[in-house]
Amino acid sequence: MSVIHQLQNNKRSMEQTRIQTQPMPELKAGEALMRISRLALTTNNVTYAAFGETPHLRYWDFFPTSDAEWFHMPAWGFAEVVESTVEGLAKGERFYGFWPIASHLVMQPVRVSERGFYDGAEHRLALTSAYNQYQRISTDAAYRAESENYQMLLRPLFITSFMLADFLEDNGFFGARQIVISSASSKTAYGTAFCLQDNPTVRLVGLTSPTNSDFVQGLGCYRQTLGYDQLGSLDPSVPTLYVDFSGSTGLRHQIHAHFKGTLVHDCYAGSAQNQDYAELDQTLAGPQPQPYFAPYQIKKRNADWGAAEVTRRFNEAQLAFIARVSDAQQPWMQVNEHAGLEAAQALAESLIKGHINPLAGHAVALD
Structure with a gap:
């Protein structure tokens, strides 16, 4: 050519x-x-x-x-x-x-x-x-010829999910007892939920659009699934960590207003649907959004555990996630x-x- x-x-x-x-x-x-x-x-x-x-x-x-x-x-x-x-x-x-x-x-x-x-x-x-x-x-070590499509579709997302879950656990969930995740149907969001679903410290709540509610509920890794218009049904007194995959300014303001005084951390994990960036907003009640960047946590864990152990843990989790996502009986x-x-x-x-x-x-x- x-x-x-x-x-x-x-x-x-x-x-x-x-x-x-x-x-x-x-x-x-x-x-x-x-x-x-x-x-x-x-x-x-x-x-x-x-x-x-x-x-x-x-x-x-x-x-x-x-x-x-x-x-x-x-x-x-x-x-x-x-x-x-x-x-x-x-x-x-x-x-x-x-x-x-x-x-x-x-x-x-x-x-x-x-x-x-x-x-x-x-x-x-x-x-x-x-x-x-x-x-x-x-x-x-994690390559499987028959799973190339899943590897390239999920690995770059799942490294974000895996390290985000680790980042939140590493920080004791900032004292939260529940995590509210927006754009819960996005692969990076439910990859994060997959990694955290067995942690007894926090309760996972997925926010999504009405058209995606059944899909998110069927994933089984969120304790509760709500439409965006049902946010008000959550108990505002529970210490809450917000993981933002939607990038929606309007939703962010609703979260901060609803959990005024109990929102412990706003983690901006990326935009699934638009180009809105979580910039400093003095009108927000509570903590300012903090952008999350996976390479920073990778660098920290390379220092904590060594690069070989980070790779081993990630490969193990990635293969488990691909197996679940591609399950022929109930594929995600x-x-x-x-x-x-x-x-x-x-x-x-x-x-x-x-x-x-x-x-x-x-x-x-x-x-």
Whole structure:
């Protein structure tokens, strides 16, 4: 193939997309050409795009385009080495990691090891290290060939869920006796609930839209499921921790007003449905929203437990979660496969507009 195909989004209007082509460059010393074969598209990608300019996230900067008004929406998935000038990377090797929605990517692999490599491209050096790491499937203890779709759909979400649950437990739930979780039907939200469901310290309450209530109730990991309009039925005297996956300013104000004096912590875990960011709001009663960022807790636990133990615990939990989500008798997710960049384009536009079925997971095959 003599060109690279790329799906790009407009920075000022994310729902505006285009497919661009550019010449395939000749590899320089220290570079490798990867063919992107399979990607997951979820609301997680919309969150990445929405926070593209946020200083500590900078998702627009991972895969810059030649046009400053357009960006690549990043996605998790798999790619193979097509050509390499780097020792330790063989043609045909398959890697899991963070990619642009595109046919190919030229990378500068560094710190090549049995585990994988890091992209050492200069523009990525100041970006969050966790997103620059690429895992060889041949040495990934949690990799299962038959579960590739579930791995790429759930691992990046579940690492957030797993570390968020650990963060909350690590802080004694800030003294709360119940946790109220918004956008409870989102995969990251119910992944968090899955990790916390057996903890006797707190009671889990899922808030969701009426159309998703039956789905959330059927998950079985929330003690109680309520529609957003039923928030007032909760006892306001109970010390409460709010985990915000919705990003809704209006809901946040309702939570703070209802639990005035008993809201112990407002954890802003990301936006499932819009681009609203939990910025400082002096009109809020109680604690200000505190953004949660998984790499910070990973760094802490790497220091506490060691990286190998963090990986072992995560792999164990991830495999249990995938087994539950993919249970043929009562699946929590049904995977829909799409083929090609045009299909990815239509799907991305749909996700940005909020057309989301909580039962659906979307995998895009680009090869």
